[in-house]
Amino acid sequence: MNNLVIYLINLDRSPERLSAMQEKLSKLGLKFVRVPAVDGKKTEFTDKQVNAKKYSLLHGKYITPTEVACYISHYNTMVEFLKSDKKFALVLEDDMIFSDKFLDVLSALLKKSDDWDLVKLNGGHSGGNVKYRNILPNVNLVWNLFHQSKTGAYLMNRKAAESYVKKMLPMFVPIDHEYIKFWKYGLRGFSVSPFPSWEEDGPSTIDYKMVKKNRKPWYKKFPTFGYKIFIALRRIVWVLTQVIKNAFTFIKK
Numbered sequence: 001m002n003n004l005v006i007y008l009i010n011l012d013r014s015p016e017r018l019s020a021m022q023e024k025l026s027k028l029g030l031k032f033v034r035v036p037a038v039d040g041k042k043t044e045f046t047d048k049q050v051n052a053k054k055y056s057l058l059h060g061k062y063i064t065p066t067e068v069a070c071y072i073s074h075y076n077t078m079v080e081f082l083k084s085d086k087k088f089a090l091v092l093e094d095d096m097i098f099s100d101k102f103l104d105v106l107s108a109l110l111k112k113s114d115d116w117d118l119v120k121l122n123g124g125h126s127g128g129n130v131k132y133r134n135i136l137p138n139v140n141l142v143w144n145l146f147h148q149s150k151t152g153a154y155l156m157n158r159k160a161a162e163s164y165v166k167k168m169l170p171m172f173v174p175i176d177h178e179y180i181k182f183w184k185y186g187l188r189g190f191s192v193s194p195f196p197s198w199e200e201d202g203p204s205t206i207d208y209k210m211v212k213k214n215r216k217p218w219y220k221k222f223p224t225f226g227y228k229i230f231i232a233l234r235r236i237v238w239v240l241t242q243v244i245k246n247a248f249t250f251i252k253k
């Protein structure tokens with residue numbers, strides 16, 4: 001734990017979320033550094049930060065400032081991590097709930113840090129799990145064959161942060177679509193199954209009503225369909241490649 005820094009992304013206009021997370025993390029005995037989230041309702045973004053035309057073409061929606069703000073908030077957190085002297089960062093959004101096994105999972109992952117560069121600790125669905133290894137009884141480190149949404153909690157090392165900061169701008173898809181392109185960033189990326197944390201029910205600061213309203217009609221989304229099919233196939237090929245590499249490594253040992 002001495003080599004770990006914990007970052008909590010929190011909007012200035014959400015003090016109640018900050019207070020709730022302080023209480024939750026205090027119960028776990030975890031200290032954190034607050035990173036002020038970018039407020040999409042008050043910020044104008046530059047072309048270096050977001051490519052709105054490419055976003056519209058590949059994601060099938062018109063740009064939503066709150067989604068850009070979320071993306072840049074995670075980018076800023078990675079920049080802050082690289083300014084520190086720590087080897088690992090736990091990045092949290094401010095609406096997370098933690099299981100009774102959260103600390104055990106975190107400790108186990110840090111002990112096995114030679115295995116990974118980034119590990120997702122929450123997600124929206126199973127993501128087509130392919131087991132890599134067991135880290136605790138009934139808890140596995142897995143690859144995901146399919147898209148695994150959400151960015152509420154993840155553990156990363158400095159290699160991951162350096163690669164993201166170098167390559168993830170300008171934004172052209174949401175953060176939970178981009179940072180799991182582990183092949184693009186040259187990273188060993190995994191999820192934990194079952195997840196030891198999840199989002200609390202309640203209104204989102206991303207304003208998903210506006211996100212849905214900004215969706216293009218289906219007949220304008222053919223480039224989007226092509227892109228999503230390509231990414232889905234690319235992810236499957238990447239996972240199968242990792243499985244084969246792992247098998248050869250095991251045989252050599």
